[in-house]
Amino acid sequence: MRPLTEEETKIFFKKLAEYIGSNIKKLLERPDDQYCFRLHRTRVYYVSEKIMKQATNTGRKKLASLGVCFGKFTKTGNFRLSITSLDYLAQYAIYRVWIKPSAELSFLYGNHVLKAGLGRITDSTPQYQGVVVYSMSDIPLGFGRTAKSTQECRKLDSEQIVCFHQSDIGEYLRDESKMF
Amino acid sequence: MDVSSILNKAEKKPLHIPEKNDDLQYDIGNLTTLDSLSINSEEFLKDVDNNIKDLTRDNAQLLINKLFQIEGELTDTGVVIQLPDPTTKIPREKPVPEEKPLTKWEKFAREKGIKKRKKSRKVWDQNKQQWGYRSGYGKANNEMDEVIIEDKGEIEAEDPFLQRKQNKQKRIQQQKKNELMNIARSKNGKVAKQTERVIEDLSKQAGKRLTRKQRLQKMFRVVQQSTASHGLFDKRVKNEPKVKLSKKQQFNSVTEPDLKNETKNHLDVLDRILDHTDVSINLEKAINQFKDTIDDADIKPKQQKKKSKSRKPRKPKKKK
Numbered sequence: 013m014r015p016l017t018e019e020e021t022k023i024f025f026k027k028l029a030e031y032i033g034s035n036i037k038k039l040l041e042r043p044d045d046q047y048c049f050r051l052h053r054t055r056v057y058y059v060s061e062k063i064m065k066q067a068t069n070t071g072r073k074k075l076a077s078l079g080v081c082f083g084k085f086t087k088t089g090n091f092r093l094s095i096t097s098l099d100y101l102a103q104y105a106i107y108r109v110w111i112k113p114s115a116e117l118s119f120l121y122g123n124h125v126l127k128a129g130l131g132r133i134t135d136s137t138p139q140y141q142g143v144v145v146y147s148m149s150d151i152p153l154g155f156g157r158t159a160k161s162t163q164e165c166r167k168l169d170s171e172q173i174v175c176f177h178q179s180d181i182g183e184y185l186r187d188e189s190k191m192f
Numbered sequence: 193m194d195v196s197s198i199l200n201k202a203e204k205k206p207l208h209i210p211e212k213n214d215d216l217q218y219d220i221g222n223l224t225t226l227d228s229l230s231i232n233s234e235e236f237l238k239d240v241d242n243n244i245k246d247l248t249r250d251n252a253q254l255l256i257n258k259l260f261q262i263e264g265e266l267t268d269t270g271v272v273i274q275l276p277d278p279t280t281k282i283p284r285e286k287p288v289p290e291e292k293p294l295t296k297w298e299k300f301a302r303e304k305g306i307k308k309r310k311k312s313r314k315v316w317d318q319n320k321q322q323w324g325y326r327s328g329y330g331k332a333n334n335e336m337d338e339v340i341i342e343d344k345g346e347i348e349a350e351d352p353f354l355q356r357k358q359n360k361q362k363r364i365q366q367q368k369k370n371e372l373m374n375i376a377r378s379k380n381g382k383v384a385k386q387t388e389r390v391i392e393d394l395s396k397q398a399g400k401r402l403t404r405k406q407r408l409q410k411m412f413r414v415v416q417q418s419t420a421s422h423g424l425f426d427k428r429v430k431n432e433p434k435v436k437l438s439k440k441q442q443f444n445s446v447t448e449p450d451l452k453n454e455t456k457n458h459l460d461v462l463d464r465i466l467d468h469t470d471v472s473i474n475l476e477k478a479i480n481q482f483k484d485t486i487d488d489a490d491i492k493p494k495q496q497k498k499k500s501k502s503r504k505p506r507k508p509k510k511k512k
Contacts, residue, residue: 015444015454021461029465036462040455048451049458061451068447136480163480 013052013067013075020085024049024056027091028082030142031155035104052077055084056091058100077192094191095154095179098144102152105144107137109158109175116147119154120182125175127168137162143175154180195271199260208257210250218258221278225255293378296370336360 016024028036039047039058046061052075059067059079067078080100083093093101111119115129131148139161145153156178165174183191217226227247236243264273294302301307317324317332324332341352349355402410416423444454 014446015449017441017443018457018461021458022465025458025462025465029462034462034466037459040458040462046451046455048449048454061449064449 013050013057013064013072013078016049016051016056020051021049023085023089023091024082027093031093031101031106031144032104033106035106038104039100049082050078051085056082058082058097081192093155093179095181095183096191098152098155098179098181101144101155102146105155107134107141107143107158108146109133109137109143109156110146110148110150111153113148116153119145119177120180122177122180122182122186124159124173124177125156126170127165127172127174128170130165130174133158133162133165133174135162139164145175145180152181154178154182195264195266208253210253212250214254216251216254218255219278219280220255220258220262221276222280223255223259223275224280225251227251293374295374296377 025036032039048059048061048064050057050059050064050067052072055077057077057079058081063079067075080096081094082097082100083091085091109125110131110133111125111129112131115125118129119125125145134143137143137158139158141158141161142155143158144155147153154177157176159173159176160168168174215227215229217228219225231247259273262273262275264271266272311326313326314323315326315332316322319337320332324330326332335356341347416426419426444450
């Protein structure tokens with residue numbers, strides 16, 4: 013476990029900003045407690061100061077996890093957000109997509125969101141923008157990227173993809189063994 | 193035994209002369225002939241084996257005839273002839289030997305056009321009253337052999353004998369050094385020069401001019417690590433300083449974190465990123481609002497456009 017280097021911070025924030033933009037500030041400056049990002053075995057964790065300090069007592073080999081995992085650095089040095097970060101993404105997301113109850117199951121099996129399943133979408137969402145996907149009852153289901161801008165979505169056929177699937181809460185079941 | 197008489201007799205009976213035109217190319221030096229014309233392909237193919245045998249016999253006979261034409265010498269073992277030089281050019285088996293690298297003096301001499309003069313191997317030794325070798329063991333005019341040194345008022349050292357010894361040692365050391373330098377120059381002259389150039393560039397970039405010693409030290413450090421193992425398995429020269437690998441990356445302290453500072457750094461990074469990604473005017477949003485207002489009320493588009501453009505974007509609006 014160690015703090016992120018400046019280069020790592022840059023890569024991480026760039027990816028995070030695609031979903032929550034300048035709301036990253038709210039993650040860093042919280043009124044309740046001091047929080048920080050820590051890197052442990054290529055994964056980035058969002059931890060309170062208290063837990064982080066407790067974790068320093070555990071050896072690197074024995075420490076399994078701490079705080080909330082936001083994702084991991086790939087071996088090529090990119091950053092991948094993981095589904096465990098959904099709590100925070102959903103809180104601060106700038107662009108959102110709501111899907112109809114009929115399309116929920118399909119999305120939770122890892123499929124893209126089609127126009128037919130699209131309930132609502134944030135106004136003026138650009139193309140290829142990182143978005144958080146909600147059910148119509150405002151339960152966050154996962155996140156992805158828009159395939160078309162809001163403007164273009166209006167003209168699409170019902171079978172065309174509106175939002176590319178990246179991650180969904182079905183992964184907690186599907187990828188249980190690989191996740192942590 | 194006079195062979196030539198036998199030969200003369202044999203020539204009269206031309207049994208050994210095959211019935212064919214002698215249009216062969218000979219290379220007597222290599223005991224070879226080359227027959228490039230004789231094959232009549234149709235007849236030849238009828239009985240290849242015998243045809244080849246006949247042809248070979250005839251040609252071998254012709255070659256041997258040529259050998260007997262050369263005048264020989266009679267020795268104890270029989271007639272011996274001297275073969276002429278081979279004419280066929282055969283490619284050499286091994287590559288052409290590389291030229292020896294020039295020593296510093298040889299290079300200098302070549303540039304200045306200085307040529308070696310032959311010196312006699314032996315010189316006259318006045319003291320011993322005999323000829324002796326110019327150099328080497330027991331050489332002539334060896335000052336080390338002198339038992340008495342005449343003081344002409346030039347001797348400064350306390351012990352002139354010892355000084356001579358020391359001087360000789362110095363000369364030997366210098367020569368050894370020169371030899372080593374010559375080897376080094378010939379072996380890694382290229383590498384050394386390249387490295388030197390790199391270091392020179394680096395020091396220039398840093399705005400510093402290094403002294404020769406500093407440059408050498410720096411170069412040494414570079415060369416030390418220039419193998420696959422970063423010099424781990426290289427043979428060490430005597431008194432060679434240890435290889436220092438480049439410093440490990442230092443991370444901020446884990447156990448005594450300065451969280452406030454860390455957060456501040458994170459915010460700085462964030463500001464830089466957002467500066468790049470944020471566009472101050474969200475054109476699409478502006479256009480949408482503009483269109484909506486047109487639909488709602490009949491206002492002149494020109495005035496409205498200005499208004500909508502001045503509005504700031506990125507206010508999350510959760511409505512389609």
